[in-house]
Amino acid sequence: MAEKTPLFYRKFDYDRRLVPNAYVASRDQAATNVAQAEAATGLTVGYPGWNILYYVTLASLKPGDHNVILETGTNWGFSTIMLAQALRDSGLDGEVHSSELDPENHRRAQDNLARSGVGDLVRLHLGDSLAFLREFAAARPVVRVAFLDSGHDQEHVLEEFRLLRPLLDEAGTVIFDNTFKLRTDDDPEQKVNGGLRRIMSEFGGNLVNFPHCSWYTPGMAVWQAAPFAQDWA
Numbered sequence: 651m652a653e654k655t656p657l658f659y660r661k662f663d664y665d666r667r668l669v670p671n672a673y674v675a676s677r678d679q680a681a682t683n684v685a686q687a688e689a690a691t692g693l694t695v696g697y698p699g700w701n702i703l704y705y706v707t708l709a710s711l712k713p714g715d716h717n718v719i720l721e722t723g724t725n726w727g728f729s730t731i732m733l734a735q736a737l738r739d740s741g742l743d744g745e746v747h748s749s750e751l752d753p754e755n756h757r758r759a760q761d762n763l764a765r766s767g768v769g770d771l772v773r774l775h776l777g778d779s780l781a782f783l784r785e786f787a788a789a790r791p792v793v794r795v796a797f798l799d800s801g802h803d804q805e806h807v808l809e810e811f812r813l814l815r816p817l818l819d820e821a822g823t824v825i826f827d828n829t830f831k832l833r834t835d836d837d838p839e840q841k842v843n844g845g846l847r848r849i850m851s852e853f854g855g856n857l858v859n860f861p862h863c864s865w866y867t868p869g870m871a872v873w874q875a876a877p878f879a880q881d882w883a
């Protein structure tokens with residue numbers, strides 16, 4: 651199968667008031683294409699991906715619980731701000747943890763979080779996501795929402811999920827970016843899409859893919875172990 655032309659579904663012609671955080675909206679204000687957006691906000695999912703992160707998180711947090719939200723691949727902190735804004739708007743107790751490998755990205759994320767109005771809810775970790783997940787797992791937290799968006803090779807995606815899975819609340823949700831199918835199913839270059847296929851075959855569960863958002867590679871998906879796992883008691 652021929653390689654597909656890069657596709658970009660990040661939107662620029664939209665009402666910035668729809669972005670749930672005013673600082674993020676202001677940073678995206680002048681961007682009219684992917685190059686301008688990358689200069690202003692880095693490799694972030696953009697609109698409407700930001701809102702997927704925000705609403706999936708807001709609708710997944712559990713009243714009465716301490717809600718742990720985990721992210722790999724902070725980049726410049728714009729997705730982290732969406733997760734933290736959802737926690738703030740939920741009015742619930744909790745914390746956001748995000749890990750980034752690159753020190754310069756980590757520094758930019760610190761700056762952006764400090765201006766976002768929700769930085770007090772976030773702990774940024776510098777280092778490899780797999781090391782971060784292993785260390786994080788030692789404290790046995792119950793993770794309510796995770797956004798896995800660091801290394802995009804399928805092996806890395808799968809390994810992150812393997813480390814995360816024992817920590818996940820049964821009704822917890824895991825969000826992925828860059829889910830678009832690039833090549834044949836068994837091609838090792840089939841990155842997040844290949845990782846998701848392997849997650850589904852190893853762990854089962856439910857996956858909903860949203861193809862028309864984010865940018866090269868486009869697509870975001872949400873995984874959940876079981877749709878009705880919540881306890882009504």
Ligand SMILES: C[S@@+](CC[C@H](N)C(=O)[O-])C[C@H]1O[C@@H](n2cnc3c(N)ncnc32)[C@H](O)[C@@H]1O
Pocket residue numbers: 693694695696722723724725726727728729730749750751752755777778779780799800801802
């Ligand atoms: C696509 S960007 C993340 C975008 C961000 N989640 C957002 O939507 O705003 C991927 C980031 O993961 C980082 N990264 C790559 N490999 C990593 C690893 N093994 N551990 C932690 N971060 C990693 C990269 O430096 C990059 O900043």
